[in-house]
Amino acid sequence: MTETEEASNIAESAGIVETQYYRYNPLPGTFLMENGLSLPFIDVAYETYGVLNPLKDNAILITHAFSGDAHAAGYHENDKKPGWWDNMIGPGKAFDTNRFFIICSNVVGGCQGTTGPCSVNPETGEPYGLSFPLVTIRDMVEVQHSLVLSLGIEKLHSVAGGSMGGMQVLQWMASYPDMVKSAIPIATAAKHSSQQIAFNEVGRQAIMSDPNWNNGQYYHGASPAVGLALARMVGHITYMSDQSMETKFGRKQKSEKNPLKFAANFEIEGYLHYRGTSFVKRFDANAYLYISKAMDLFDLAGDEPLHKVFRGACMKVLVISFKSDWLYPSYQALDIVRACKLAGLATSYVEIDAKYGHDSFLVETEKESQLISHFLNKVE
């Protein structure tokens, strides 16, 4: 990329952005995590794009997916890669930073700035590791809620997110219906299916069977990189579709083949290895365990019918799924839609004819952008 190209990419984005930190410092005993254990404080990494208006009514909260972070848009100083949803957030984009004040924070239990298992426990001076309490989607939303309030915002124009981000959107709808004017759950589910839990369990087992994992105490030595990379490889397969893999890789092999019997000569093999090893550089294995478990444990309605959870709410809802997404198939979106209908919410639903599987919400964003910007325009 030339320097001018870089400059124009930055100009079309939310610009140079910086991660900020908010310390959630509850009074002793007032903030308990869902499982009853408490943390002394939670540091929250977050970013904002656009300007909060004087009425403070133009804020949109973006909730990130499993391996996402607070850096949703724009560029960090000296960074060549923009945030993970830069194609959706920025001036004139779906989440238009000329109009809206966009907030995105890293989830509690994560490893990208917000307190999680790799953070240091102030009481021991050592990383929490497995002494970190189990985290739930509801805990993530509680922390976001306090962050939003700390910014002086009492009502969000919208909450939007895909995959695990969509779960947080649903939790917001249930926990704080009066605080959200609209909600956009994308490629998500109100509870994980057996198949979704199964894939997550393979990932967790890959990590925990790496000898370096050492019961979660690896912060002073070698990390369980092999296990974490393997977990990511499996995950990545589930994020793509048969068609997108076929188009991108087919049966293509490397030009210079490695003569070893089981070398990764197919391009798809090389790609998965690359994805696995690059993931290890930015993600903590324990955080993988905690967050994937939070997704599996998520069950918004439990034994109740889902629509009862939304009773009394009155936000506008836009539910989006993707035709080729076999990890979060459309029937799960339709469950959400049905519940919204029965709860009497003004709801729209589209299954976008996209090819990239679960990752469509991140990469095939043209129609998604159109839908979301039009939807947000009509939220009053």
Add this chain to the structure above:
Amino acid sequence: MLPNEKIEYDTIESLVKENSTVLDLGCGSGELMEILTDKKKARCQGIEIDEEKVYACVRRGLSVFLGDLDSGLEDYEDQTFDYVILNHSLQELKEPDEVLQDAFRVGKKVIVGIPNFAYYRSRALLCFRGVAPHAPSQPQPWYETPNLTVITIKDFLTYIKTKNYKILKEYYFNNSRRIQLWPNIFATRALFVLERR
């Protein structure tokens, strides 16, 4: 909006009471729902199979579901809506009878608009020119038409009688004119307000 639909829209608008709840089956790009929302403060929901048209509804700020009418109504409880509208969508359904039954279950009143393939010019097409009749409101050739059924006013009236539904109001149109005399010959379209007996 097709110009010859305006009279249907005006008629439906005059029929729908303020603050009603409306389900528009085959809502297209949402023109009718927009009118009913703006002028009658109706709370509308639409179902539409065409992805692009669903986008147009979202642009209008309407509630819409991308979906197939033949499988779309089981989620709704009985008598959820004051009106269920099937304006020129009945002839595009695989199971029109089942969808109508469902419409009567979830709606207190059902408004149905149909094309009339027994219009004299359509008859002439088959009779004298030997080509399949198409309704003037839907001029596409047979290989492009969304229609699955050829329906006439007489067919529909017979159906209503057999099924024991009750006609509350009936309107027959040719372009933007109302037709009173021999509608099955002179009308291109018809609109009915129906109720369960």
